[in-house]
Amino acid sequence: MHPAPPPRRTWLAGLLAPLQQRWNRWLQRRHPHGIVAQRLTQNRVYIFLSRSGLVFCIMLVAMLGGAINYDLALAYLLVFLLASMALASVFHTFRNLLGLSLMPGRADPCFAGEVARFEVILENDSRLPRHNLGLRFEGLVEASDVAPGDTARVWLPLSASKRGWLVAPRLRIETHWPLGVFQAWSYAFFSQRALVYPKPENDPPPLPMAATGDGEGTLTPRGQDDFAGLRPFQRGDSPRHVAWKVAARDDALMVKEFHGQAAEALWLDWDAASGLIDAEARLSRLTAWVLAAHAAGLAYGLRLPGEVLAADQGEAHRDACLAALALHGIREAT
Amino acid sequence: MNPDRLDRTQILALLAVLTGLLLPHAGRLPNWLLGALAILFGWRIWLIRTQGRMPPKWVLLPITFGLIVGVFIEFRTLLGRTGGIALFAALIGAKLLETRSRRDALLLVYLGYFLVVTNLLFDQTMTLAAYLCAMVLIITTLLIGWHTLGGWTGQWRVAFKQARFAGVLMLQALPVMALLFVFFPRIEGPLWRLPQDRGSIRSGLADSMSPGSFSNMSKDDSVAFRVSFEGERPAQELLYWRGPVFLDYDGRTWTQSPPNATTSPRIEGGTQPPLRYAITLEPHQRPWLLALDMPAMVPDEGRMSDQLQLVGRRQVSKRLRLELSAYLQYRAGVDEDEAMLARALVLPEEGNPRARQQAAAWRTLPPQARVDAVLQLFTGQGLQYTLAPPLYGSNAVDDFVYGGKQGFCEHFAGAFVFMMRAAGVPARVVGGYQGGEENGDYLIVRQADAHAWAEVWLEGQGWQRVDPTFAVAPSRIEEGLASAVNDSDLPYLLRLDNNLVKRAQLALDSMVNGWNQWVIGYTPERQRQVLKRLGITDLLSGKFVAVFLGSIGLCIALIAGWLLWRMRPPKPDAARQLWDSFCRRLAAYDLVPARAEGPRDFAHRAMARLPHRKTEIQAILDGYLAARYGSGGGLEQLKQRVVGFGR
Incomplete structure (x- = not known):
C-alpha cells in the first residue's frame, strides 16, 4: 500500500553506478x-556464497x-566434514534452479498507490522436487516449492505509484536450499505489464445526476433509494455502500445494492469535474465516480477529451472505463 | 506466512541439541552457571509455550554482564579452555532469549557446530566422536529445516525426511573429507598460547620408588602404551620397557636424579641388527619416554640421558607415537664416567646391618660371582612374589630378605641393588614395564605391567640388566603377572582366563588402537610418513599440489555428475516415445508440431497436408490416444503402424 521509498544515494552508489549499468x-x-518462457540453463544460473555462508566460512x-x-x-575432521558438506551443497543448490522453466502469467490491474500483482509460472520437468524457490522484483520475496513434473504459480507484488x-x-529467482551457505540465482526479463488505474478521489462529491446533461446539477440518484439486496464486496465498490452493520455481525463484507434506473443516462464528463485544474485530480474524481456509479448499479457513460464510452453498465464496462482513465493522455506502449 | 518466523518445533530441537552439546561440559562448569543456564533454557521454553514476549534489552544486558563477571571471578580469566567454555555457554544462554528471527537462530546453529569443537578439547575417544557425529547430524537437519519452505510445521515426519537428507549430505561429503584429512598440510601447533588449565591427572610411573608404588599399579588395567614391531616379536622375557632410572637411596625411597642429557654413555649393539618398532605412548604428564632396553637410536622427539634413559623434549601430555629401534644384546657404558660409578655405590650411613654385613663378605669374589651370590641368597631364602606384601620398617631390606620374605618387584629390585652396592658393585634400579599382551599385530602394555629391575656395571661389559624378580618368580616374566600371583586379586582384564568378555575387550582395544593410530595420532610427522610412501617429500612440490587438488577435484566432479544426472527429466512413456518417433518421420514432410499444438491438431494438419496417407495417420492418432489416455493397450499395434509409416 505504501509507495517504495526512493533508493538512497550514497557516494559509493555513485561510484558503482557505471559498473552496475555494465552488469x-x-x-x-x-x-x-x-513475454516468452525461459529455461534456466547452466549459463544463466549464478552461484556464490550467501551472507550467512560468509559467517559459516569465518x-x-x-x-x-x-x-x-x-x-x-x-576438530580437523569436523572442519573438513563441514567444508565438504558445503562443497557438496553447491551442487544441490545449483541443481535446485537448473533446468527450471519460468513463464510469465497474468498481471492484475490495480489503482495507483496500491500493489499490482504479476503471475509467474514455474515448471519443473525434472525427476526431483525443487525446494524453496524465492522470486522477487524488489524487497519482498515470494517462495514456492515445485513437485517433480508439476507447475507452481507465484503472484509477485509490485507497488504502483503512477497510473x-x-x-x-527484472525478475530475480533465487534459492538458498539446502544449507544456506551458497545461494544460486538467475534473472528473467519478462516485461509483463499491469494496468494501473488512477487513484480514486477520497470522499468525492456526489455523482453528477443530470438528465439534461448540462453537467451542473448534482442530484442524488433516485435508484439509490430502492434497496434491492446484498451482494459480496468487490474491489472498487464504494465504501459508502458497504453494509457495515452486517459486516460487524457476520464478519463478511457485503454491499448494499440498489435498483438503478437504466433509462436514466448518467454522463461522467471530463468537463463536469470542473473546479479542478489538475488533469490527474480530474481523472481521480472520474475514477471515483465510475466506481460509485458501478456500485450503484447505474448505467453511465464516460466522456473524455478525444474519447467517449457510451453509457452501459456491468463489470466489463467499468473495466473499460477505468482503462480509458488509466491510459488517458498516455501513448499506448508498443 | 512470514518466512522469517521461527518454527516452534525447530526452536525446541535447537534447545535440545544445545543442551546435548553442553552436557559433556557439565562436570567442568561451576554449579551456579549450570543453574543459570537451566533457568535461561527453561525461560525460553516457557516463552515458547505461552507465546510470551521476549525480555527487553534492559533486562537481558544486566543478566549477560552478570554472567560474564561471574565467569571471570570463578576462573580469573575469560580465556583458557574451561574459562572460555564457561563464557561461551553463558553467552549462548543469553543469546537464546534474544532469538526472535531466523537469522538469530541461524547464528545459534553455527555456534552449535562450534560447541562440538569445544567438546573435543577434553576428550577424543570413539564414543564421544560417535555422540558428536549424531549431534552434527541434528544440527545439519536444523539447518536444512530452516531453509525449507514451511520449516517442520510441527511434523516429525518432515523432520525425519530432512534428517535423512542431512545424512545423505554427510555421506556425500565423506570422500572429500577423507582426502582433506590426509592431504591438508598439517601445521605444528600451537599458534598461540592460552593459559594452561591445571588438574590433568597423572598416571603411570612416578619419579621415585617407595614401597607400594609398583604394587598399587598392579590393579590398574588402563593402557600405558601400545607397540607394533616391524619384524618378529621378541620373546616375552626380553620385553623390558625402560623408563626412569632410580639412582639415589635415602633408606626408604629410591629417587630419580634429574636426567642430564649433555653426555650419554656409548651403546654398542651385538651381532644382530637393531629391532625396529613403533610405540604409541598414552599421555602420562612426565618428560620421560619409554623404550625397549636398550635404545639403538635417539628419536627426534627426545634425547638420551647420562643414565641411558630416553627423555622427551617436553612432557608427554598428549598421545605420542615414536619410531624406535633397540639392541636386544648390547654393551652400554663400558667407559662409564667415574662420577656416575661412584654415585652407583652410595648407600645411606646406616640401616640394614645384616644385609650389609653379608654382602660385604662377598667383596673378595669377582663381580659376576657377587651378582650370582645375591641371586642365590634370594632363592635360597625362599622369597615369595606377592601382590600384597607386608609393610616393612626402617630396615626394609633386612626385614624383607630375612624376615617377611614376601615382596613385589620394588622390594626385589631395591634389596638387590642395596646388596650389590654393599658388595662393591655399582648398581641402580630401573623402572619401566615388562612384557605386554599380544592383540593381533600389536602389543598392549598396561599400567599393571609396571616393573622394577636392577642394572649392574661390570668391568668390560658395562651396564647389564639383572632382574631379581625373574630369579625368584620366573613365570612373572615369562608368562606375565597373572601367572605369578593369585589372579583373583587382579582386575578382570589382567587375569589369565580367556573368556568372552576379555576377548571382546581386546577386539575393542584393537579398534581403539586403529583409531588412535590413524585418526587421533595423525600428526604432522605421520602425514610426512604417509606422503613419503606416496612418493611425495615436499609439501610445496608440484606433485603434491597435483595429487591433492587432483584427487579432490575428481571426487567433486563425480559427486556433481551424479547429482546433476539424478535431476534429468524423466524418460517419456512408451506411447509418447512412439509418437515422438512418428513426429520425427513427419518432419521429413516439413511437418513439425508447433508449441502448444496438441497431437489431435497436429495430426489433422498432417492429414490435410498428406491426404493420401489420411487413414494411416488417423490410425496412428487413434492408437496413440488410446494407448496414452485411454485403455493403455495396443502398444504393439501402434509400434507396427509407426514403423510401417516410415516405408
Whole structure:
C-alpha cells in the first residue's frame, strides 16, 4: 500500500553506478527478453556464497585455528566434514534452479498507490522436487516449492505509484536450499505489464445526476433509494455502500445494492469535474465516480477529451472505463 | 506466512541439541552457571509455550554482564579452555532469549557446530566422536529445516525426511573429507598460547620408588602404551620397557636424579641388527619416554640421558607415537664416567646391618660371582612374589630378605641393588614395564605391567640388566603377572582366563588402537610418513599440489555428475516415445508440431497436408490416444503402424 521509498544515494552508489549499468547490460544480453518462457540453463544460473555462508566460512577458519592450536585431530575432521558438506551443497543448490522453466502469467490491474500483482509460472520437468524457490522484483520475496513434473504459480507484488502501464522490472529467482551457505540465482526479463488505474478521489462529491446533461446539477440518484439486496464486496465498490452493520455481525463484507434506473443516462464528463485544474485530480474524481456509479448499479457513460464510452453498465464496462482513465493522455506502449 | 518466523518445533530441537552439546561440559562448569543456564533454557521454553514476549534489552544486558563477571571471578580469566567454555555457554544462554528471527537462530546453529569443537578439547575417544557425529547430524537437519519452505510445521515426519537428507549430505561429503584429512598440510601447533588449565591427572610411573608404588599399579588395567614391531616379536622375557632410572637411596625411597642429557654413555649393539618398532605412548604428564632396553637410536622427539634413559623434549601430555629401534644384546657404558660409578655405590650411613654385613663378605669374589651370590641368597631364602606384601620398617631390606620374605618387584629390585652396592658393585634400579599382551599385530602394555629391575656395571661389559624378580618368580616374566600371583586379586582384564568378555575387550582395544593410530595420532610427522610412501617429500612440490587438488577435484566432479544426472527429466512413456518417433518421420514432410499444438491438431494438419496417407495417420492418432489416455493397450499395434509409416 505504501509507495517504495526512493533508493538512497550514497557516494559509493555513485561510484558503482557505471559498473552496475555494465552488469545490467551484460545480464540483458544473456537472458532473453519479452513475454516468452525461459529455461534456466547452466549459463544463466549464478552461484556464490550467501551472507550467512560468509559467517559459516569465518566459523570454519576459527575452528581450524583451534584444531591447529590444540592439535585436535577430530576438530580437523569436523572442519573438513563441514567444508565438504558445503562443497557438496553447491551442487544441490545449483541443481535446485537448473533446468527450471519460468513463464510469465497474468498481471492484475490495480489503482495507483496500491500493489499490482504479476503471475509467474514455474515448471519443473525434472525427476526431483525443487525446494524453496524465492522470486522477487524488489524487497519482498515470494517462495514456492515445485513437485517433480508439476507447475507452481507465484503472484509477485509490485507497488504502483503512477497510473498507466506498470512494466515489471527484472525478475530475480533465487534459492538458498539446502544449507544456506551458497545461494544460486538467475534473472528473467519478462516485461509483463499491469494496468494501473488512477487513484480514486477520497470522499468525492456526489455523482453528477443530470438528465439534461448540462453537467451542473448534482442530484442524488433516485435508484439509490430502492434497496434491492446484498451482494459480496468487490474491489472498487464504494465504501459508502458497504453494509457495515452486517459486516460487524457476520464478519463478511457485503454491499448494499440498489435498483438503478437504466433509462436514466448518467454522463461522467471530463468537463463536469470542473473546479479542478489538475488533469490527474480530474481523472481521480472520474475514477471515483465510475466506481460509485458501478456500485450503484447505474448505467453511465464516460466522456473524455478525444474519447467517449457510451453509457452501459456491468463489470466489463467499468473495466473499460477505468482503462480509458488509466491510459488517458498516455501513448499506448508498443 | 512470514518466512522469517521461527518454527516452534525447530526452536525446541535447537534447545535440545544445545543442551546435548553442553552436557559433556557439565562436570567442568561451576554449579551456579549450570543453574543459570537451566533457568535461561527453561525461560525460553516457557516463552515458547505461552507465546510470551521476549525480555527487553534492559533486562537481558544486566543478566549477560552478570554472567560474564561471574565467569571471570570463578576462573580469573575469560580465556583458557574451561574459562572460555564457561563464557561461551553463558553467552549462548543469553543469546537464546534474544532469538526472535531466523537469522538469530541461524547464528545459534553455527555456534552449535562450534560447541562440538569445544567438546573435543577434553576428550577424543570413539564414543564421544560417535555422540558428536549424531549431534552434527541434528544440527545439519536444523539447518536444512530452516531453509525449507514451511520449516517442520510441527511434523516429525518432515523432520525425519530432512534428517535423512542431512545424512545423505554427510555421506556425500565423506570422500572429500577423507582426502582433506590426509592431504591438508598439517601445521605444528600451537599458534598461540592460552593459559594452561591445571588438574590433568597423572598416571603411570612416578619419579621415585617407595614401597607400594609398583604394587598399587598392579590393579590398574588402563593402557600405558601400545607397540607394533616391524619384524618378529621378541620373546616375552626380553620385553623390558625402560623408563626412569632410580639412582639415589635415602633408606626408604629410591629417587630419580634429574636426567642430564649433555653426555650419554656409548651403546654398542651385538651381532644382530637393531629391532625396529613403533610405540604409541598414552599421555602420562612426565618428560620421560619409554623404550625397549636398550635404545639403538635417539628419536627426534627426545634425547638420551647420562643414565641411558630416553627423555622427551617436553612432557608427554598428549598421545605420542615414536619410531624406535633397540639392541636386544648390547654393551652400554663400558667407559662409564667415574662420577656416575661412584654415585652407583652410595648407600645411606646406616640401616640394614645384616644385609650389609653379608654382602660385604662377598667383596673378595669377582663381580659376576657377587651378582650370582645375591641371586642365590634370594632363592635360597625362599622369597615369595606377592601382590600384597607386608609393610616393612626402617630396615626394609633386612626385614624383607630375612624376615617377611614376601615382596613385589620394588622390594626385589631395591634389596638387590642395596646388596650389590654393599658388595662393591655399582648398581641402580630401573623402572619401566615388562612384557605386554599380544592383540593381533600389536602389543598392549598396561599400567599393571609396571616393573622394577636392577642394572649392574661390570668391568668390560658395562651396564647389564639383572632382574631379581625373574630369579625368584620366573613365570612373572615369562608368562606375565597373572601367572605369578593369585589372579583373583587382579582386575578382570589382567587375569589369565580367556573368556568372552576379555576377548571382546581386546577386539575393542584393537579398534581403539586403529583409531588412535590413524585418526587421533595423525600428526604432522605421520602425514610426512604417509606422503613419503606416496612418493611425495615436499609439501610445496608440484606433485603434491597435483595429487591433492587432483584427487579432490575428481571426487567433486563425480559427486556433481551424479547429482546433476539424478535431476534429468524423466524418460517419456512408451506411447509418447512412439509418437515422438512418428513426429520425427513427419518432419521429413516439413511437418513439425508447433508449441502448444496438441497431437489431435497436429495430426489433422498432417492429414490435410498428406491426404493420401489420411487413414494411416488417423490410425496412428487413434492408437496413440488410446494407448496414452485411454485403455493403455495396443502398444504393439501402434509400434507396427509407426514403423510401417516410415516405408
